Amino acid sequence: MSPDLAVVVAAVAVPFVAAALTPLFFRVLGEETGFAGTVVALASFSLLATQYGSEGTVALEWIPALNVALRFYVDGWALLFALLASGIGALIFTYSPAYMHGQSGLVRYYAALFAFMGSIIGVALAADLIAIFLFWELTSLASFVLIGFYTADDSSQYAARMAMFITVGGGLFLLVGFLMLSVVAADILGSGAAFDLAAMLEESDAMATALRDRGLFLPVLGLLAIGAGTKSAQVPLHFWLPNAMAAPTPVSAFLHSATMVKVGVYFIGRVRPMLxxxxxxxxxxxxxxxxxxxxxxxxxxxxxxxxxxxxxxxxxxxxxxxxxxxxxxxxxxxxxxxxxxxxxxxxxxxxxxxxxxxxxxxxxxxxxxxxxxxxxxxxxxxxxxxxxxxxxxxxxxxxxxxxxxxxxxxxxxxxxxxxxxxxxxxxxxxxxxxxxxxxxxxxxxxxxxxxxxxxxxxxxxxxxxxxxxxxxxxxxxxxxxxxxxxxxxxxxxxxxxxxxxxxxxxxxxxxxxxxxxxxxxxxxxxxxxxxxxxxxxxxxxxxxxxxxxxxxxxxxxxxxxxxxxxxxxxxxxxHNGLLRTYATWVLSGICAFALAGFVAAGAIDSIGVGTEVTVAMGLVLLVAVVGALAVVLSDTHVAGVLTLSILGFMIAIFYILGSAPDLALTQLVVETLVLVLFLLVIEEIPAIERIAVGTTVRDVALSLVVGVTAFITVLVSSGARPAGSTDIARYFAAQAVPEGGGTNIVNVTLVDFRGFDTLGELAVVALAAISILTLIVMRGRGDERSAARSDDDAIETRDTDTTTGGTDE
Amino acid sequence: MTTVIMRTTARAIVPIVLVVSISLFIEGHNLPGGGFIGGVLTTTAFAIIYMGFGLDFLERGILGRDVDPGKEPSRDRVVVAYRRLFAYGFAIAVVSGLAPLAFGQPFLTQTFVMLEGVPIYDHLEVASAIAFDFGVYCVVVGGLLTILSVVGAE
Structure with missing residues (x-):
C-alpha cells in the first residue's frame, strides 16, 4: 500500500494550522486550550494511523528549479516516530491545563507546542534533505521558545539560549553534511534526486561507495554525527539538556525526553543502512x-x-x-x-x-x-x-x-x-x-x-x-x-x-x-x-x-x-557611535575587497584608458575638480555646501554632454533637493572644528584609496563591455516604442522592461522612510525610568516651544 | 531662513516647481522625466516651503489645523498623510503589477493604447505603465517627505 499524499500533508499541516489559530482557541477556551490541543493531536494521530502499513514516497513540488520538493516518506520507522510524537502530544495537551493553571503567556505556550508537534511529525516523515533540515531547526526553535517560557527568570533565559546555540549550531553541521550528500547524490542518482533521501536510501550501497570514492564518507558521517549528537544530547554536548529543565514540566516530558531529543537518534536510525x-x-x-x-x-x-x-x-x-x-x-x-x-x-x-x-x-x-x-x-x-x-x-x-x-x-x-x-x-x-x-x-x-x-x-x-x-x-x-x-x-x-x-x-x-x-x-x-x-x-x-x-x-x-x-x-x-569611524571601516573594507577581487580575477592587467574627451567635457570636469577642492578647503558650512553643489551640477552638465538627459535631470533634482535640505539644517550643524594632523592624514589617504578604487572599477567595468552597443542596449532601443509605447528609453526601461527592479527600489525607499521613522519614534522608548524622564523632557520642550512660538508670532 | 526674501521667493517658485514636477512626471514616458524625477522635484518644492515658513506651516497655515507644539512630529496629521502616501504608492505599484495576471500575462507586464481624435491633443497615448510610475511618484514623495519632516523636526 502506498501512502496518500493528502493525508500525510494534512497530518503535518494540522498542528501548524492549530498554532496559527491558538489565539482564537484561547479566546474561546481560556485555560482549557490544552483540550483543544488533545483533539488536534488526536486528529494528527488518527490521520497517521490510517497510513499504517503503507510504505513509499509522496511529494509536493516546492522549488522545482533546485530539485527541492516537499517529499514525505512513509514507512514503519517514520510512522513509529510520528505516532509517538502525536500520541504523547495528545497526552501532554491533556496534562497541561491543570499544570499550567494560572500562568500567563499560555497562548505562546500552546502555539509553540502546536508548532513543535507539527515540526516533529514533519521531521519524522520528511524525505527531502532541505525539508528535514527546516523541520529539524523548527523543533529547535520551538524548544527555545518553550525552555525560555518563564521570561522573567534569568536561568530560564540562559538555558533557552544555550539549547538554541547548541542544537541550532549542530543543525548547521547537519546542513553541511546534507549538502555534501546532495552533491554526491546528484552525480549518482541524477539531479532530480539531489535532495531525495528516500532515493539515496534505496541506493544505499551505491551512495556509500561513491562517498568513499570521493573521500566524503568520513566528513559526512562526522557532520551528521555532530548534528544528531547535539540534538540528542550526546557527550560532550549533553549539558544543554539538564539546563533545559528550566522549561515547564509538560514541555520537558514532551520535547526533552520523548520526542525532540530523539530526533537525532531517529535520524541516525534513518541513515544507518547507508552509512x-x-x-x-x-x-x-x-x-x-x-x-x-x-x-x-x-x-x-x-x-x-x-x-x-x-x-x-x-x-x-x-x-x-x-x-x-x-x-x-x-x-x-x-x-x-x-x-x-x-x-x-x-x-x-x-x-x-x-x-x-x-x-x-x-x-x-x-x-x-x-x-x-x-x-x-x-x-x-x-x-x-x-x-x-x-x-x-x-x-x-x-x-x-x-x-x-x-x-x-x-x-x-x-x-x-x-x-x-x-x-x-x-x-x-x-x-x-x-x-x-x-x-x-x-x-x-x-x-x-x-x-x-x-x-x-x-x-x-x-x-x-x-x-x-x-x-x-x-x-x-x-x-x-x-x-x-x-x-x-x-x-x-x-x-x-x-x-x-x-x-x-x-x-x-x-x-x-x-x-x-x-x-x-x-x-x-x-x-x-x-x-x-x-x-x-x-x-x-x-x-x-x-x-x-x-x-x-x-x-x-x-x-x-x-x-x-x-x-x-x-x-x-x-561601531563606536561616530559616523566617521563607521565610514572609515566600511569604505576601507569595500575598497580592500573590490581591489583584491580585481587583482584575483586578473582584471587590472587589461585596463585601457580611452581619451575621447571633448573640450567642453574637459572644461566641465575641470570646474568639478576645482569645486571639489573648494569643498575641502572651505571654512564655513555655507561655502562648503555651495561648492559641493557646484561639483554636483557640473556632473549633471557632464551627463548632458554625454547625451544622457534623464540621468542629468535626476542628478539636477537630487542635487537641488540635497542643497535645499542642507540649507534647512545648516544652522544645526556644529561649527567646523580643527582636527588632528593624524586624522587628516587618515582621511586624505582613505579618500585617495576610495577615489582610486572607483576609478579602477569604472575602467574595469567599462573595459569589459564589448565595443559598440550591447545586445540588450540595442534591444531596448529597438523595442521601446513598439513594446513599451514610449520614446524615452530610460523611462520605458524603468517602468516596463525592468519594472521588477524598480519595484525593488521602491521597497528600498519605503523601507528607508519606515526605518527612519521607527528610529526616531522608538528613541524615546527605553525602560520605564527613561520613559518617565522623556515625559519630563517632553513637558519642558513644550514649554520652550510655546515661548519660541510666541516670539515668532 | 524664514526671512522675507526667502518667503517671497518661495511664493513665486513653489507653484512653478510643482507644475514642472507634475509635467515631468506625466511626460516621462516620451521625454526626459518620470515618476522618480517628478517625485524628487515635488519633494524639493515642499522642502522650500518648510525652509521659508517653518515645519508647522502646512498644518497650521494651509490646512488650518491646530498643532500641539512639541508633540512627536511623527504623530502630525500631515506626516501621517505622507506615511499613507508612500504606503498607498507602493500598493499602487504592486497592484498595477498584479493586474496583468488577471489577463494571463506575467507580473508587471505593461501595455499601451493610442486614443485618436481626442480634443486638443488629437491623438493621445495612454500607457498602463503610468499607473506603475504613479506608484513610484507616490513612494518617492511620501518617503522623502516623511524623512524630511521627521528629521527636520528634530
Missing amino acids: VGPEWLFLFATLGLTTMTVCAIMAVAATDIKELLAYSTASHLGLMVAGFGFTSVYGAETGVFHLLNHALFKAALFLVAGIIAHEAGTREINKLGGLRHDLPVTAAITTVAALSMAGIPPFNGFYSKELLFEAAVEASHYHDIGLLGWLYPAVAVFGSIFTVLYSLRFLSLFVGDRPEALDYVQSPPVTMLVSPAVLALLAAVVSVDPQLAVDVIVQSGLEATAVDPGEMHVGLPTSYSTPVGMSAVTIAVGLAAFPFYDRLHDGIRGVVGPTPPIRPNWWYDVIIEGLTDEGRWFAETL
Whole structure:
C-alpha cells in the first residue's frame, strides 16, 4: 500500500494550522486550550494511523528549479516516530491545563507546542534533505521558545539560549553534511534526486561507495554525527539538556525526553543502512556508551528530580545511539525498541515529576519521601515506569537493554575490534548499574517515611493523572507481551533501519546466555550498591564540583563569555557611535575587497584608458575638480555646501554632454533637493572644528584609496563591455516604442522592461522612510525610568516651544 | 531662513516647481522625466516651503489645523498623510503589477493604447505603465517627505 499524499500533508499541516489559530482557541477556551490541543493531536494521530502499513514516497513540488520538493516518506520507522510524537502530544495537551493553571503567556505556550508537534511529525516523515533540515531547526526553535517560557527568570533565559546555540549550531553541521550528500547524490542518482533521501536510501550501497570514492564518507558521517549528537544530547554536548529543565514540566516530558531529543537518534536510525560500517561502529557505539555511562553517573549526582530525569534521558539516548552504533541486527533492534520503551516510561516519569513538583511544592530529592501515602495512583505509575527504566525484568526496559547487551557482545563477532570487543560490554554493564541506582532512588521517593518538613501534599486533578497512567499502562502492556509491540510496529521500524532485518523475537530468557548474565550482574550490583547511594552521590559531587574543567558546561560558559567579550571589543572598535569611524571601516573594507577581487580575477592587467574627451567635457570636469577642492578647503558650512553643489551640477552638465538627459535631470533634482535640505539644517550643524594632523592624514589617504578604487572599477567595468552597443542596449532601443509605447528609453526601461527592479527600489525607499521613522519614534522608548524622564523632557520642550512660538508670532 | 526674501521667493517658485514636477512626471514616458524625477522635484518644492515658513506651516497655515507644539512630529496629521502616501504608492505599484495576471500575462507586464481624435491633443497615448510610475511618484514623495519632516523636526 502506498501512502496518500493528502493525508500525510494534512497530518503535518494540522498542528501548524492549530498554532496559527491558538489565539482564537484561547479566546474561546481560556485555560482549557490544552483540550483543544488533545483533539488536534488526536486528529494528527488518527490521520497517521490510517497510513499504517503503507510504505513509499509522496511529494509536493516546492522549488522545482533546485530539485527541492516537499517529499514525505512513509514507512514503519517514520510512522513509529510520528505516532509517538502525536500520541504523547495528545497526552501532554491533556496534562497541561491543570499544570499550567494560572500562568500567563499560555497562548505562546500552546502555539509553540502546536508548532513543535507539527515540526516533529514533519521531521519524522520528511524525505527531502532541505525539508528535514527546516523541520529539524523548527523543533529547535520551538524548544527555545518553550525552555525560555518563564521570561522573567534569568536561568530560564540562559538555558533557552544555550539549547538554541547548541542544537541550532549542530543543525548547521547537519546542513553541511546534507549538502555534501546532495552533491554526491546528484552525480549518482541524477539531479532530480539531489535532495531525495528516500532515493539515496534505496541506493544505499551505491551512495556509500561513491562517498568513499570521493573521500566524503568520513566528513559526512562526522557532520551528521555532530548534528544528531547535539540534538540528542550526546557527550560532550549533553549539558544543554539538564539546563533545559528550566522549561515547564509538560514541555520537558514532551520535547526533552520523548520526542525532540530523539530526533537525532531517529535520524541516525534513518541513515544507518547507508552509512553503516566499521567507522560507524567506532563512532556511534563509543559515543553512545560514553554518553550512557557519563550521564548515568551524573544522574546519581543529581539533587533535583527533574535534573535526575534529564541526565537519565541523556543516558538512555546514549543507549539508543550505541544500539544503532552496533552494526548487527541486534543493534537496530535495540535502537528501535528502546526508542519506544523509553518514550513510554520516561514521559510518564516526567509527568510524575510534574505532579510531585506541583503538589508537594519542591523538587529536591532530599526533601521528598513516603509519597505513596499522599499519591497512591502516582506511586503505582512510578513503580512500573521506574522499574522499566532500571531494566528490571519483566518490565519493558529490560527487553531493550538485553538487546543492547547482546549487540555489545556480538560486536566482536562482526568486526575485528580487538580490546573494544571486551570493553563495549563492560562499559554497557557499568553504565547500567548506575541506571539501576538512580531508578531505585527515584522510586524511593514514594517509599519510606515522610520527611517532617514536607508540607501537606494535595492529590492531583484527574487530568494530570490520566496522561502518565495511560503511558504506564502502555508500558505495562509491552512488559507483559513485548512480542505484541514488536509485531505491531517495532518490526516495521526495524526493517527501515537494519541492513539485513530478520524476524525479531523478544521475551523473557529461558536459558542462560552471556547477556542474561550481564543483566543479572547489573541488577545484583545495583541492588547491592543501593544502600551506599548517598556515599556515591556525595563522592561524585566531590569530584565534579571542585574541578569545573571536567564539566562541558564550564567550557561553554568560558567560550561564550570569551566570544561576548571579543564581540563587545569588536563592536566598540568598529561601531563606536561616530559616523566617521563607521565610514572609515566600511569604505576601507569595500575598497580592500573590490581591489583584491580585481587583482584575483586578473582584471587590472587589461585596463585601457580611452581619451575621447571633448573640450567642453574637459572644461566641465575641470570646474568639478576645482569645486571639489573648494569643498575641502572651505571654512564655513555655507561655502562648503555651495561648492559641493557646484561639483554636483557640473556632473549633471557632464551627463548632458554625454547625451544622457534623464540621468542629468535626476542628478539636477537630487542635487537641488540635497542643497535645499542642507540649507534647512545648516544652522544645526556644529561649527567646523580643527582636527588632528593624524586624522587628516587618515582621511586624505582613505579618500585617495576610495577615489582610486572607483576609478579602477569604472575602467574595469567599462573595459569589459564589448565595443559598440550591447545586445540588450540595442534591444531596448529597438523595442521601446513598439513594446513599451514610449520614446524615452530610460523611462520605458524603468517602468516596463525592468519594472521588477524598480519595484525593488521602491521597497528600498519605503523601507528607508519606515526605518527612519521607527528610529526616531522608538528613541524615546527605553525602560520605564527613561520613559518617565522623556515625559519630563517632553513637558519642558513644550514649554520652550510655546515661548519660541510666541516670539515668532 | 524664514526671512522675507526667502518667503517671497518661495511664493513665486513653489507653484512653478510643482507644475514642472507634475509635467515631468506625466511626460516621462516620451521625454526626459518620470515618476522618480517628478517625485524628487515635488519633494524639493515642499522642502522650500518648510525652509521659508517653518515645519508647522502646512498644518497650521494651509490646512488650518491646530498643532500641539512639541508633540512627536511623527504623530502630525500631515506626516501621517505622507506615511499613507508612500504606503498607498507602493500598493499602487504592486497592484498595477498584479493586474496583468488577471489577463494571463506575467507580473508587471505593461501595455499601451493610442486614443485618436481626442480634443486638443488629437491623438493621445495612454500607457498602463503610468499607473506603475504613479506608484513610484507616490513612494518617492511620501518617503522623502516623511524623512524630511521627521528629521527636520528634530
